[in-house]
Amino acid sequence: MATKKLQIPSLGLGTNKVGGHNLFDNLKDEDGYAVVRKALDSGIELLDTAYMYGKGRSEEIIGDVIQDYDRSKIIIATKAAQDPNNNLELNNSPEFLKQSVDDALKRLKTDYIDIFYIHFPDEATPKYEAVAALNELKQAGKIRAIGVSNFSLDQIKEANRDGLVDIVEDNYSLVHRDAEKTLLPYLKEQNIAFVPYFPLASGLLTGKYSLSDHDKFKQFSDGEFKSIMDALDEVKVIGKKHDATVAQTILAWYIADPDISTVIPGARLEKQVVSNAGSMKVQLSQAEFDKINSLFEGF
Numbered sequence: 001m002a003t004k005k006l007q008i009p010s011l012g013l014g015t016n017k018v019g020g021h022n023l024f025d026n027l028k029d030e031d032g033y034a035v036v037r038k039a040l041d042s043g044i045e046l047l048d049t050a051y052m053y054g055k056g057r058s059e060e061i062i063g064d065v066i067q068d069y070d071r072s073k074i075i076i077a078t079k080a081a082q083d084p085n086n087n088l089e090l091n092n093s094p095e096f097l098k099q100s101v102d103d104a105l106k107r108l109k110t111d112y113i114d115i116f117y118i119h120f121p122d123e124a125t126p127k128y129e130a131v132a133a134l135n136e137l138k139q140a141g142k143i144r145a146i147g148v149s150n151f152s153l154d155q156i157k158e159a160n161r162d163g164l165v166d167i168v169e170d171n172y173s174l175v176h177r178d179a180e181k182t183l184l185p186y187l188k189e190q191n192i193a194f195v196p197y198f199p200l201a202s203g204l205l206t207g208k209y210s211l212s213d214h215d216k217f218k219q220f221s222d223g224e225f226k227s228i229m230d231a232l233d234e235v236k237v238i239g240k241k242h243d244a245t246v247a248q249t250i251l252a253w254y255i256a257d258p259d260i261s262t263v264i265p266g267a268r269l270e271k272q273v274v275s276n277a278g279s280m281k282v283q284l285s286q287a288e289f290d291k292i293n294s295l296f297e298g299f
């Protein structure tokens with residue numbers, strides 16, 4: 001039987017817009033530094049990064065900032081799979097993962113990584129072999145928890161053959177709920193922690209968009225987009241009772257969900273982090289939690 005589920009803070013900071021120049025336009029390093037600092041100053045104690053965010057730049061910025069803070073109070077999660085020496089081809093081989101952890105430790109300027117994820121599955125490596133390599137690093141104290149990301153259920157099962165997977169990160173939000181059926185029953189059974197990425201659906205669930213912005217979210221049909229907008233109007237009403245914004249109310253919903261270990265909204269600007277940190281103070285009643293759940297049923 002699996003061990004107890006990993007205990008981590010309920011709110012973190014997603015840092016793909018911290019130094020992630022290869023993924024997003026118009027990012028400034030100075031904003032990245034400010035975002036990470038502001039998160040830590042606002043009581044956010046988990047930072048989710050990856051080699052792929054700026055090909056190491058996000059990790060470097062975080063490494064610089066944490067020098068001024070108590071390392072023991074910060075949970076750092078990072079990821080690797082894209083091979084910098086082979087055109088970013090996916091690689092889960094034991095040698096690659098071990099080298100990736102050493103490289104990330106240098107960029108983060110720390111001597112351990114709290115959570116290390118295999119960012120994406122490759123096609124060649126048996127998943128239990130990849131995880132066994134991470135277990136060696138865990139025994140050596142270089143990493144503290146073993147994670148996988150973007151794995152199918154079958155790949156997670158293969159990775160967890162020996163019960164060594166601690167945590168899974170996958171695409172999940174109120175408007176992208178497949179994981180409830182595909183992954184969560186197995187993760188719950190195995191006591192594996194779950195971290196959704198894109199919790200704000202890349203900003204859509206902050207309430208800052210309107211019907212005329214549909215062209216930015218083409219994955220939704222006209223009808224779906226309209227029902228998301230209508231649902232967000234109702235979330236706004238619930239939020240008002242808590243003096244909370246739409247984004248804070250949505251984040252509070254994930255925080256209240258026992259199946260979610262931590263929620264890691266990304267931020268481009270300091271003011272977004274400050275606002276998102278406010279979600280930790282929003283306590284939804286069971287009726288409000290259920291209402292928000294039902295508003296987005298069917299996605």
Ligand SMILES: NC(=O)c1ccc[n+]([C@@H]2O[C@H](COP(=O)([O-])OP(=O)(O)OC[C@H]3O[C@@H](n4cnc5c(N)ncnc54)[C@H](OP(=O)(O)O)[C@@H]3O)[C@@H](O)[C@H]2O)c1
Pocket residue numbers: 013014015016017048049119149150169170196197198199200201202203204206208247264265266267268269271272273275276
């Ligand atoms: N494992 C993986 O493969 C994987 C994949 C994707 C992401 N992730 C992780 O998950 C994290 C979250 O995903 P994400 O950041 O892409 O998407 P997200 O959390 O759904 O959306 C974040 C974006 O919404 C906007 N935003 C955030 N707070 C706001 C606020 N209070 N008011 C207005 N706008 C706000 C910002 O973008 P704008 O200002 O540009 O609108 C921000 O970058 C990432 O940072 C990363 O750490 C992991």
